[in-house]
Amino acid sequence: MRKIILDLAVTLDGFIEGPNGEIDWCIMDDEMDFSKFLAAIDTILYGRISYDLWGQYQPDDSASPAMQDTFTAIHTKHKVVFSKTATVKDENVRVISTDIEKQVQSLKSQPGKDIWLYGGANLITTFIDLNLIDEYRLSVHPIVLGKGKPIFDNIDRRINLSLTQTRVFKSGVVQLCYQPQNNV
Protein backbone atom coordinates (compact mmCIF):
# COMPACT_ATOMS: atom_id res chain seq x y z
CA MET A 1 0.00 0.00 0.00
CA ARG A 2 1.29 3.46 -0.89
CA LYS A 3 1.90 5.75 2.07
CA ILE A 4 0.48 9.22 2.54
CA ILE A 5 3.23 11.45 3.86
CA LEU A 6 2.71 14.89 5.35
CA ASP A 7 6.10 16.49 4.55
CA LEU A 8 6.37 20.15 5.39
CA ALA A 9 8.79 22.83 6.48
CA VAL A 10 7.64 24.43 9.72
CA THR A 11 8.98 27.17 11.91
CA LEU A 12 9.76 26.45 15.56
CA ASP A 13 6.42 28.07 16.38
CA GLY A 14 4.56 25.75 14.02
CA PHE A 15 3.84 27.98 11.03
CA ILE A 16 4.03 26.78 7.43
CA GLU A 17 3.81 30.28 5.94
CA GLY A 18 3.98 33.83 7.19
CA PRO A 19 0.76 35.87 7.39
CA ASN A 20 1.16 36.90 3.74
CA GLY A 21 2.32 33.52 2.47
CA GLU A 22 6.00 34.19 3.13
CA ILE A 23 8.27 31.17 2.72
CA ASP A 24 11.54 33.10 2.46
CA TRP A 25 12.65 31.54 5.78
CA CYS A 26 12.53 28.08 4.21
CA ILE A 27 15.99 26.58 3.80
CA MET A 28 16.53 24.33 0.77
CA ASP A 29 20.09 23.14 1.08
CA ASP A 30 21.63 20.20 -0.75
CA GLU A 31 22.25 18.31 2.48
CA MET A 32 18.53 17.92 3.05
CA ASP A 33 18.23 16.05 -0.25
CA PHE A 34 14.63 17.00 -0.80
CA SER A 35 15.00 15.71 -4.36
CA LYS A 36 15.28 12.20 -2.90
CA PHE A 37 11.92 12.64 -1.20
CA LEU A 38 10.41 13.98 -4.41
CA ALA A 39 11.79 11.01 -6.35
CA ALA A 40 9.97 8.65 -3.97
CA ILE A 41 6.53 10.20 -4.53
CA ASP A 42 4.48 10.49 -7.70
CA THR A 43 1.34 12.24 -6.46
CA ILE A 44 0.73 15.46 -4.53
CA LEU A 45 -2.46 16.29 -2.61
CA TYR A 46 -3.54 19.93 -2.27
CA GLY A 47 -6.40 21.78 -0.67
CA ARG A 48 -8.01 24.24 -3.05
CA ILE A 49 -6.37 27.34 -1.59
CA SER A 50 -2.95 25.66 -1.49
CA TYR A 51 -3.36 24.55 -5.09
CA ASP A 52 -4.27 28.07 -6.19
CA LEU A 53 -1.19 29.42 -4.41
CA TRP A 54 1.34 26.66 -5.07
CA GLY A 55 -0.08 24.21 -7.58
CA GLN A 56 1.42 26.02 -10.55
CA TYR A 57 3.93 28.16 -8.66
CA GLN A 58 7.12 29.18 -10.41
CA PRO A 59 9.83 30.72 -8.20
CA ASP A 60 11.24 33.94 -9.60
CA ASP A 61 14.85 34.32 -10.63
CA SER A 62 15.91 35.42 -7.15
CA ALA A 63 15.04 31.99 -5.67
CA SER A 64 17.84 29.53 -5.00
CA PRO A 65 18.69 26.84 -7.61
CA ALA A 66 17.51 24.22 -5.09
CA MET A 67 14.12 25.96 -4.84
CA GLN A 68 13.90 26.22 -8.64
CA ASP A 69 14.71 22.52 -9.04
CA THR A 70 12.19 21.59 -6.37
CA PHE A 71 9.30 23.25 -8.17
CA THR A 72 10.40 21.85 -11.53
CA ALA A 73 10.24 18.36 -10.00
CA ILE A 74 6.91 19.10 -8.25
CA HIS A 75 5.30 20.00 -11.55
CA THR A 76 6.10 16.57 -13.03
CA LYS A 77 3.85 14.85 -10.42
CA HIS A 78 0.21 13.83 -10.55
CA LYS A 79 -1.82 16.31 -8.57
CA VAL A 80 -5.06 15.93 -6.70
CA VAL A 81 -7.05 18.96 -5.54
CA PHE A 82 -9.67 18.55 -2.81
CA SER A 83 -12.51 20.97 -3.35
CA LYS A 84 -16.28 20.88 -3.44
CA THR A 85 -16.41 23.45 -6.24
CA ALA A 86 -13.07 23.82 -8.02
CA THR A 87 -12.60 22.91 -11.65
CA VAL A 88 -9.06 22.61 -12.92
CA LYS A 89 -8.30 22.54 -16.63
CA ASP A 90 -5.13 20.51 -16.48
CA GLU A 91 -5.05 16.88 -17.51
CA ASN A 92 -2.46 16.20 -14.81
CA VAL A 93 -4.84 17.37 -12.07
CA ARG A 94 -7.74 15.42 -10.63
CA VAL A 95 -10.36 17.04 -8.40
CA ILE A 96 -11.89 15.08 -5.52
CA SER A 97 -15.04 16.72 -4.16
CA THR A 98 -16.89 13.94 -2.32
CA ASP A 99 -16.24 10.68 -0.46
CA ILE A 100 -12.72 11.75 0.49
CA GLU A 101 -11.97 8.73 2.66
CA LYS A 102 -13.11 6.20 0.07
CA GLN A 103 -11.40 7.92 -2.82
CA VAL A 104 -8.12 8.38 -0.96
CA GLN A 105 -8.13 4.73 0.17
CA SER A 106 -8.71 3.79 -3.47
CA LEU A 107 -5.80 6.02 -4.54
CA LYS A 108 -3.55 4.42 -1.91
CA SER A 109 -4.41 0.92 -3.11
CA GLN A 110 -3.42 1.68 -6.70
CA PRO A 111 0.11 0.83 -7.79
CA GLY A 112 2.58 3.70 -7.64
CA LYS A 113 4.94 5.61 -5.41
CA ASP A 114 4.13 7.28 -2.12
CA ILE A 115 1.81 10.28 -1.93
CA TRP A 116 2.70 13.72 -0.59
CA LEU A 117 0.07 15.53 1.44
CA TYR A 118 1.07 19.14 0.73
CA GLY A 119 -1.58 21.01 2.75
CA GLY A 120 -2.99 23.44 3.71
CA ALA A 121 -4.17 23.30 7.25
CA ASN A 122 -7.82 22.51 6.43
CA LEU A 123 -6.87 19.51 4.30
CA ILE A 124 -4.38 18.32 6.94
CA THR A 125 -7.14 18.51 9.55
CA THR A 126 -9.49 16.52 7.30
CA PHE A 127 -6.82 13.87 6.74
CA ILE A 128 -6.06 13.64 10.48
CA ASP A 129 -9.77 13.32 11.26
CA LEU A 130 -10.09 10.53 8.70
CA ASN A 131 -6.91 8.85 9.97
CA LEU A 132 -5.38 8.94 6.50
CA ILE A 133 -1.83 10.12 7.29
CA ASP A 134 0.79 7.34 7.44
CA GLU A 135 3.82 9.48 8.17
CA TYR A 136 4.54 12.97 9.46
CA ARG A 137 7.85 14.52 8.32
CA LEU A 138 8.30 18.00 9.73
CA SER A 139 11.45 19.96 8.96
CA VAL A 140 11.65 22.29 11.95
CA HIS A 141 13.39 25.51 10.92
CA PRO A 142 15.48 27.55 13.39
CA ILE A 143 13.18 30.54 13.46
CA VAL A 144 10.26 31.87 15.47
CA LEU A 145 8.03 33.61 12.92
CA GLY A 146 5.56 35.08 15.43
CA LYS A 147 2.60 35.08 13.10
CA GLY A 148 1.44 33.01 10.15
CA LYS A 149 -0.51 29.99 9.02
CA PRO A 150 -0.30 27.14 11.53
CA ILE A 151 0.38 23.61 10.30
CA PHE A 152 -2.22 22.17 12.67
CA ASP A 153 -5.49 23.99 13.02
CA ASN A 154 -8.80 23.06 14.58
CA ILE A 155 -7.75 19.52 15.52
CA ASP A 156 -10.36 18.02 17.83
CA ARG A 157 -8.44 15.14 19.37
CA ARG A 158 -4.99 14.13 20.50
CA ILE A 159 -2.77 12.31 18.02
CA ASN A 160 -0.19 10.14 19.73
CA LEU A 161 2.86 9.68 17.54
CA SER A 162 5.91 7.43 17.45
CA LEU A 163 9.20 9.06 16.50
CA THR A 164 10.74 7.04 13.67
CA GLN A 165 13.66 9.18 12.53
CA THR A 166 15.49 12.42 13.32
CA ARG A 167 17.84 14.18 10.93
CA VAL A 168 19.90 17.20 11.96
CA PHE A 169 21.27 19.47 9.25
CA LYS A 170 24.14 21.96 9.34
CA SER A 171 21.66 24.69 8.50
CA GLY A 172 19.99 24.14 11.88
CA VAL A 173 16.97 22.44 10.37
CA VAL A 174 15.88 19.32 12.29
CA GLN A 175 13.68 16.85 10.44
CA LEU A 176 11.35 14.91 12.76
CA CYS A 177 9.59 11.84 11.34
CA TYR A 178 6.65 10.19 13.09
CA GLN A 179 4.00 7.55 12.52
CA PRO A 180 0.61 7.79 14.20
CA GLN A 181 0.55 5.18 16.96
CA ASN A 182 -2.51 3.41 15.59
CA ASN A 183 -0.59 2.80 12.34
CA VAL A 184 2.59 1.45 13.95
Place this chain on the structure above:
Amino acid sequence: MRKIILDLAVTLDGFIEGPNGEIDWCIMDDEMDFSKFLAAIDTILYGRISYDLWGQYQPDDSASPAMQDTFTAIHTKHKVVFSKTATVKDENVRVISTDIEKQVQSLKSQPGKDIWLYGGANLITTFIDLNLIDEYRLSVHPIVLGKGKPIFDNIDRRINLSLTQTRVFKSGVVQLCYQPQNNV
Protein backbone atom coordinates in the same frame (compact mmCIF):
# COMPACT_ATOMS: atom_id res chain seq x y z
CA MET B 1 27.11 36.28 33.29
CA ARG B 2 24.33 33.87 34.23
CA LYS B 3 22.21 32.68 31.35
CA ILE B 4 18.43 32.88 31.11
CA ILE B 5 17.18 29.58 29.72
CA LEU B 6 13.68 28.98 28.41
CA ASP B 7 13.33 25.23 29.06
CA LEU B 8 9.93 23.77 28.36
CA ALA B 9 8.15 20.64 27.23
CA VAL B 10 6.07 21.33 24.12
CA THR B 11 3.80 19.24 21.98
CA LEU B 12 4.54 18.90 18.27
CA ASP B 13 1.87 21.54 17.70
CA GLY B 14 3.57 23.97 20.07
CA PHE B 15 1.41 23.79 23.17
CA ILE B 16 2.80 23.86 26.71
CA GLU B 17 -0.49 22.83 28.34
CA GLY B 18 -3.87 21.54 27.23
CA PRO B 19 -6.86 23.89 27.30
CA ASN B 20 -7.48 23.02 30.97
CA GLY B 21 -3.83 23.02 32.03
CA GLU B 22 -3.29 19.34 31.17
CA ILE B 23 0.35 18.20 31.35
CA ASP B 24 -0.38 14.46 31.51
CA TRP B 25 1.26 14.09 28.05
CA CYS B 26 4.56 15.31 29.50
CA ILE B 27 7.15 12.53 29.66
CA MET B 28 9.63 12.64 32.56
CA ASP B 29 11.92 9.69 32.01
CA ASP B 30 15.30 9.17 33.61
CA GLU B 31 17.10 9.34 30.28
CA MET B 32 16.19 13.01 29.91
CA ASP B 33 18.05 13.76 33.13
CA PHE B 34 16.00 16.82 33.93
CA SER B 35 17.53 16.76 37.40
CA LYS B 36 20.85 17.72 35.79
CA PHE B 37 19.21 20.80 34.32
CA LEU B 38 17.63 21.64 37.66
CA ALA B 39 21.00 21.26 39.39
CA ALA B 40 22.47 23.86 37.03
CA ILE B 41 19.92 26.56 37.85
CA ASP B 42 19.14 28.26 41.14
CA THR B 43 16.38 30.67 40.16
CA ILE B 44 13.03 30.26 38.40
CA LEU B 45 11.09 33.05 36.69
CA TYR B 46 7.28 32.87 36.56
CA GLY B 47 4.51 35.01 35.19
CA ARG B 48 1.78 35.60 37.75
CA ILE B 49 -0.67 33.07 36.32
CA SER B 50 2.04 30.42 35.97
CA TYR B 51 3.16 31.04 39.53
CA ASP B 52 -0.40 30.67 40.81
CA LEU B 53 -0.75 27.39 38.91
CA TRP B 54 2.72 25.91 39.33
CA GLY B 55 4.71 27.98 41.82
CA GLN B 56 3.67 25.84 44.78
CA TYR B 57 2.37 22.82 42.83
CA GLN B 58 2.57 19.40 44.42
CA PRO B 59 1.90 16.44 42.12
CA ASP B 60 -0.58 13.97 43.57
CA ASP B 61 0.33 10.40 44.40
CA SER B 62 -0.55 9.18 40.91
CA ALA B 63 2.29 11.21 39.36
CA SER B 64 5.51 9.43 38.43
CA PRO B 65 8.45 9.44 40.87
CA ALA B 66 10.41 11.52 38.33
CA MET B 67 7.62 14.14 38.35
CA GLN B 68 7.52 14.10 42.17
CA ASP B 69 11.30 14.55 42.36
CA THR B 70 11.18 17.35 39.81
CA PHE B 71 8.75 19.43 41.84
CA THR B 72 10.64 18.73 45.07
CA ALA B 73 13.77 20.12 43.41
CA ILE B 74 11.88 23.05 41.89
CA HIS B 75 10.67 24.15 45.31
CA THR B 76 14.26 24.49 46.59
CA LYS B 77 14.98 27.28 44.07
CA HIS B 78 14.74 31.04 44.36
CA LYS B 79 11.62 32.20 42.59
CA VAL B 80 10.79 35.46 40.90
CA VAL B 81 7.22 36.36 39.97
CA PHE B 82 6.58 39.08 37.39
CA SER B 83 3.40 40.93 38.17
CA LYS B 84 2.23 44.52 38.48
CA THR B 85 -0.07 43.68 41.38
CA ALA B 86 0.80 40.33 42.98
CA THR B 87 2.02 40.05 46.54
CA VAL B 88 3.55 36.76 47.61
CA LYS B 89 4.08 35.92 51.26
CA ASP B 90 7.04 33.62 50.84
CA GLU B 91 10.54 34.69 51.71
CA ASN B 92 11.87 32.58 48.85
CA VAL B 93 9.83 34.56 46.31
CA ARG B 94 10.62 37.99 44.95
CA VAL B 95 8.09 40.01 42.95
CA ILE B 96 9.27 42.23 40.08
CA SER B 97 6.61 44.69 38.96
CA THR B 98 8.51 47.45 37.11
CA ASP B 99 11.69 47.99 35.10
CA ILE B 100 11.79 44.36 34.01
CA GLU B 101 14.75 44.75 31.66
CA LYS B 102 16.90 46.57 34.21
CA GLN B 103 16.01 44.28 37.08
CA VAL B 104 16.58 41.11 35.05
CA GLN B 105 19.93 42.37 33.79
CA SER B 106 20.84 43.09 37.40
CA LEU B 107 19.76 39.57 38.40
CA LYS B 108 21.88 38.09 35.59
CA SER B 109 24.94 40.00 36.69
CA GLN B 110 24.76 38.70 40.25
CA PRO B 111 26.80 35.60 41.11
CA GLY B 112 24.91 32.33 40.91
CA LYS B 113 23.78 29.55 38.63
CA ASP B 114 21.74 29.89 35.46
CA ILE B 115 18.13 31.07 35.55
CA TRP B 116 15.11 29.14 34.29
CA LEU B 117 12.42 31.09 32.48
CA TYR B 118 9.40 28.92 33.25
CA GLY B 119 6.66 30.89 31.47
CA GLY B 120 3.84 31.40 30.69
CA ALA B 121 3.37 32.72 27.22
CA ASN B 122 2.96 36.38 28.22
CA LEU B 123 6.21 36.41 30.17
CA ILE B 124 8.00 34.57 27.35
CA THR B 125 6.76 37.21 24.91
CA THR B 126 7.98 39.99 27.21
CA PHE B 127 11.40 38.35 27.51
CA ILE B 128 11.64 37.85 23.74
CA ASP B 129 10.67 41.48 23.14
CA LEU B 130 13.33 42.63 25.61
CA ASN B 131 15.90 40.25 24.10
CA LEU B 132 16.52 38.64 27.49
CA ILE B 133 16.55 34.93 26.54
CA ASP B 134 20.02 33.41 26.12
CA GLU B 135 18.97 29.86 25.31
CA TYR B 136 15.85 28.06 24.12
CA ARG B 137 15.55 24.38 25.14
CA LEU B 138 12.34 22.87 23.84
CA SER B 139 11.58 19.21 24.50
CA VAL B 140 9.28 18.36 21.61
CA HIS B 141 6.90 15.60 22.66
CA PRO B 142 5.52 13.06 20.16
CA ILE B 143 1.93 14.24 20.33
CA VAL B 144 -0.40 16.62 18.55
CA LEU B 145 -2.62 18.04 21.27
CA GLY B 146 -4.99 19.95 18.99
CA LYS B 147 -5.81 22.67 21.46
CA GLY B 148 -4.08 24.30 24.38
CA LYS B 149 -1.83 27.13 25.50
CA PRO B 150 0.79 27.99 22.87
CA ILE B 151 4.39 28.47 23.93
CA PHE B 152 4.77 31.49 21.67
CA ASP B 153 1.95 33.98 21.56
CA ASN B 154 1.64 37.46 20.17
CA ILE B 155 5.27 37.70 19.04
CA ASP B 156 5.68 40.73 16.80
CA ARG B 157 8.96 39.96 15.05
CA ARG B 158 10.96 37.10 13.69
CA ILE B 159 13.55 35.52 15.97
CA ASN B 160 16.36 33.89 14.03
CA LEU B 161 17.94 31.08 16.03
CA SER B 162 21.07 28.96 15.85
CA LEU B 163 20.67 25.28 16.68
CA THR B 164 23.26 24.40 19.33
CA GLN B 165 22.27 20.88 20.39
CA THR B 166 19.79 18.11 19.62
CA ARG B 167 19.03 15.19 21.95
CA VAL B 168 16.82 12.29 20.92
CA PHE B 169 15.28 10.12 23.65
CA LYS B 170 13.88 6.60 23.49
CA SER B 171 10.53 7.98 24.58
CA GLY B 172 10.31 9.88 21.28
CA VAL B 173 10.99 13.23 22.88
CA VAL B 174 13.47 15.38 20.91
CA GLN B 175 15.16 18.21 22.77
CA LEU B 176 16.08 21.14 20.52
CA CYS B 177 18.47 23.77 21.91
CA TYR B 178 18.95 27.15 20.28
CA GLN B 179 20.61 30.50 20.89
CA PRO B 180 19.16 33.68 19.41
CA GLN B 181 21.44 34.72 16.56
CA ASN B 182 22.17 38.14 18.02
CA ASN B 183 23.55 36.42 21.14
CA VAL B 184 25.81 33.95 19.31
